[in-house]
Amino acid sequence: MVALAPVATRATNNGGIALWRINLLRLGYLIMAGGMGSIIVPAFLHHKPWEFTHGVMNAMLLAMVVLALLGLRYPLKMLPLIFWEMTWKIIWLGAIAYPASRDGTMDADMQANLFPCALVAIFLVIVPWDYVWRNYVTARGDRLR
Secondary structure, three states, X not given: OOOOOOOOOOOOXXXXXXXXXXXXXXXXXXXXXXXXXXXXXXXXXXXXXXXXXXXXXXXXXXXXXXXXXXXXXXXXXXXXXXXXXXXXXXXXXXXXXXXXXXXXXXXXXXXXXXXXXXXHHHHHHHOOHHHHHHHHHOOOOOOOO
């Protein structure tokens, strides 16, 4: 009689999240890296000297692109990057864009940023909030030393 051995499966550290949800996260990171990378990488390759604030902003955006690429490989470990992306966009929409729209003081630059910032809705849908709750809200924090 031949005993059937269980099929070996590759162990994954997905926190109990379905593969399709992990792949949705990867799509989110790809949108972040591709969308911003298509703008910021050419700006870095062909830029003239920037003033201090503009240079700092572009360096931070390039760092976000690089970290989003890392999120393709480690989608759950890089969730704080998505939290940061969602947080600043929600703050900007609520504290800057909405009041400017209500007061009629929204300029062309603000209007141009409305759509990219409204894409935050994609992240609100693809984030595995049950995982976030278990691992960031109710989990014990690291001990202070």
